[in-house]
Amino acid sequence: MPLDEPTDRRRRRTWSAVLDAARTVFSTSGYRAASIESLSTAADVAVSTIYTNFPDGKADVYLALARRTADEHAEAMRGTSHNGPAAALDAYIDFHREHPLALRLLALSDVSPGDSSSYNDVRAYIDDVLAGIATEMVRSARAAGSDVDARGLVLYAWSAINGAYALFRRGTVDAAELDGILDLCRADVSRHLAGGAA
Numbered sequence: 001m002p003l004d005e006p007t008d009r010r011r012r013r014t015w016s017a018v019l020d021a022a023r024t025v026f027s028t029s030g031y032r033a034a035s036i037e038s039l040s041t042a043a044d045v046a047v048s049t050i051y052t053n054f055p056d057g058k059a060d061v062y063l064a065l066a067r068r069t070a071d072e073h074a075e076a077m078r079g080t081s082h083n084g085p086a087a088a089l090d091a092y093i094d095f096h097r098e099h100p101l102a103l104r105l106l107a108l109s110d111v112s113p114g115d116s117s118s119y120n121d122v123r124a125y126i127d128d129v130l131a132g133i134a135t136e137m138v139r140s141a142r143a144a145g146s147d148v149d150a151r152g153l154v155l156y157a158w159s160a161i162n163g164a165y166a167l168f169r170r171g172t173v174d175a176a177e178l179d180g181i182l183d184l185c186r187a188d189v190s191r192h193l194a195g196g197a198a
Contacts, residue, residue: 003064003118006053015053017043019068022061027101031062031110059115063122066105070129073102077133081140085193086186088137089157093182096165103162103169106130134158144193153192160185 006012021042025034036058040047054060073095080091096102104110106126113119134154141150164181167173173181 003054003060003067003122005064005068011053014043014045014049015064018045018050018053018061019065022065023101026062026065026110031058031104034058056116056118059111060118062105062111063108063116063118066108067122067125069099069102069105070126072099073106074129074133077136081136085137085140085144085189088140089186089189092133092137092158093161093186096161100165100169103165141193146192148192153189157185157189160188 006015018039021039021044022034025038025042029038036047036050039058039061040050043050050061051057054064076095077088077091081088108119108123108126111119116122134151137154138150141153146153161182164173164178164185167181168175168178
């Protein structure tokens with residue numbers, strides 16, 4: 001798959017440094033304002049090194065970071081559904097709290113198919129990862145017993161959580177309001193599960 005992490009240890013270290021720097025630069029400056037030069041400075045690598053590893057430049061860096069974020073999301077969610085819907089929902093909330101750029105990255109909000117030849121492959125990869133996370137959460141909700149369609153309930157919860165974080169990032173709600181919205185979402189999901197399992 002395009003934008004696979006290199007297997008060579010030295011190249012992998014450079015790759016990781018660029019992605020770590022990109023997470024910081026994109027978080028503080030935004031994707032559009034970020035330049036290859038600012039990424040190379042933050043990663044302490046030459047501009048040519050970025051293009052060697054990411055042929056379509058900044059767009060490929062963004063896509064590789066999005067793919068890495070999808071993998072981190074899957075890892076954070078792994079096994080949580082076995083502990084019930086509450087654990088899975090809490091892990092989902094915690095992941096997005098700890099990774100403020102994740103929603104934009106996973107939606108590929110800042111890039112389009114014309115920006116990189118890897119766009120469609122990375123989008124399909126992220127879609128598969130997110131579908132796997134959703135499937136596990138749906139299984140957990142079904143196992144707990146839901147009075148509504150379990151898939152609809154999980155996607156409703158995702159929508160509410162993602163929307164709450166989007167409002168927080170825009171400054172529409174403060175941290176206390178965000179926590180209140182997330183608590184309300186959790187309580188609403190809980191009432192649809194047998195015995196208030198969420």
